[in-house]
Amino acid sequence: MIIGPYINGSAVLIGGVIGAGLSHKIPERVKRSLPLTLGACSMGMGIIMLFKVQNLPAMVLALILGALIGELLYIEKGIGVLANKAKGVIAHVAPAPGDANDPAVQQEFLVGVVSAIVLFCASGTGVFGSIHEGMTGDPTILIAKSFLDLVTAAIFATQLGYIVSIICIPQLIIQLILAYCAVFIVPVATAHMNADFTAVGGLIMFVTGMRICKIKVFPIANMLPALILAMPISAYWEHFAHFLSTFSG
Numbered sequence: 001m002i003i004g005p006y007i008n009g010s011a012v013l014i015g016g017v018i019g020a021g022l023s024h025k026i027p028e029r030v031k032r033s034l035p036l037t038l039g040a041c042s043m044g045m046g047i048i049m050l051f052k053v054q055n056l057p058a059m060v061l062a063l064i065l066g067a068l069i070g071e072l073l074y075i076e077k078g079i080g081v082l083a084n085k086a087k088g089v090i091a092h093v094a095p096a097p098g099d100a101n102d103p104a105v106q107q108e109f110l111v112g113v114v115s116a117i118v119l120f121c122a123s124g125t126g127v128f129g130s131i132h133e134g135m136t137g138d139p140t141i142l143i144a145k146s147f148l149d150l151v152t153a154a155i156f157a158t159q160l161g162y163i164v165s166i167i168c169i170p171q172l173i174i175q176l177i178l179a180y181c182a183v184f185i186v187p188v189a190t191a192h193m194n195a196d197f198t199a200v201g202g203l204i205m206f207v208t209g210m211r212i213c214k215i216k217v218f219p220i221a222n223m224l225p226a227l228i229l230a231m232p233i234s235a236y237w238e239h240f241a242h243f244l245s246t247f248s249g
Contacts (some may be wrong), residue, residue, distance in 0.1 A: 004133045004142030005175035009168040011146035012120055012153045016165030019157025031155050035212055038148045042125065042209030045144055049202025054192040058237035059199045059230070066200075066226025067219075076221035079122055116156045116164055120149060120171045124208050124220045128201035128227055130175040134182025135189060135197075142175070189231060196234035200226050 019026070053059050070076070120126070125148075129141035157164040189197075204226070207218040 002133060002139075002176065002179045004139030005130060005172050005179060007139065008126070008129075008142045008146045008149060008175060009172035011150040012168040012171060013165045015150040015153030016157040016162060016167070019154030019164065020160075020162045022154075023158040023161075026154075026158055031158060034151055034155060038152060039209040039212030039215075041144075041148060042212060043206050044209075045125075045141070046202040046204070046206030046209060049198050049205065051199075052195045052202070053199035054195040055234050055237045055241070058234040059196050059203075061237075062196070062200050062230040062233045063203060063223065063226045065233075066229050067223050069225040069229075070219070070222030073225075075224065076219045079118060079221050112156065112160050113163060116153075116160065117167055117170070119152070120167050121174055122221060124201075124204040124224060126171070126175060127178060127224055128204060130178035131182040131227060132198065132201065134179035135185050135194065141201075185231070190235070192238060193231040193234045197227065197230040200230040
């Protein structure tokens with residue numbers, strides 16, 4: 001039974017409500033420091049998952065080819081374009097809090113909402129965690145992400161209001177689609193393929209943490225094709241390694 005997306009969606013919903021309700025009571029220093037802790041958690045989770053790798057060359061090749069495909073397809077740029085087009089809809093559905101007639105206030109609000117949508121709905125951790133649960137039935141990654149999203153949603157909501165809670169709806173839909181589509185991969189996946197897929201996802205989670213901490217802004221969305229390539233490349237690499245061992249023997 002798929003439960004991770006529901007837990008993750010609930011975390012965003014609850015975090016948004018708490019943040020909006022307590023927006024004037026959360027100190028500014030907390031809003032600034034907590035994202036650093038969240039980024040460190042993401043990096044730590046990624047490192048743990050990296051140790052599961054079985055075929056290191058396959059993992060590296062999947063990441064390189066995946067990032068190359070993502071760059072050539074302008075995936076991250078495309079997400080940004082779609083998000084910008086959604087600004088008009090957001091402006092009608094949820095006007096900016098405060099002085100809605102001030103163009104600067106309205107623009108800042110729209111940029112914040114778009115950033116929140118991209119973060120919660122198109123993050124590398126969310127995509128990987130959904131696919132991982134669909135293949136293995138293990139919701140651990142999405143549950144861990146839920147703790148991060150609970151706090152992140154609360155921080156966003158202190159500035160944007162209750163609209164942050166509504167983002168849980170598209171997030172839930174996207175994660176459920178990914179998880180249920182991944183179920184069809186299970187019959188052809190081996191333990192080593194799953195391990196290499198997990199390691200690729202771990203590296204993406206690690207660089208996501210670096211981006212959250214503002215250490216380096218990696219193009220996370222452009223790296224997501226590596227998740228699709230990880231298992232096929234792992235399988236072919238094992239056949240290739242077996243051929244080499246047979247040939248050399």
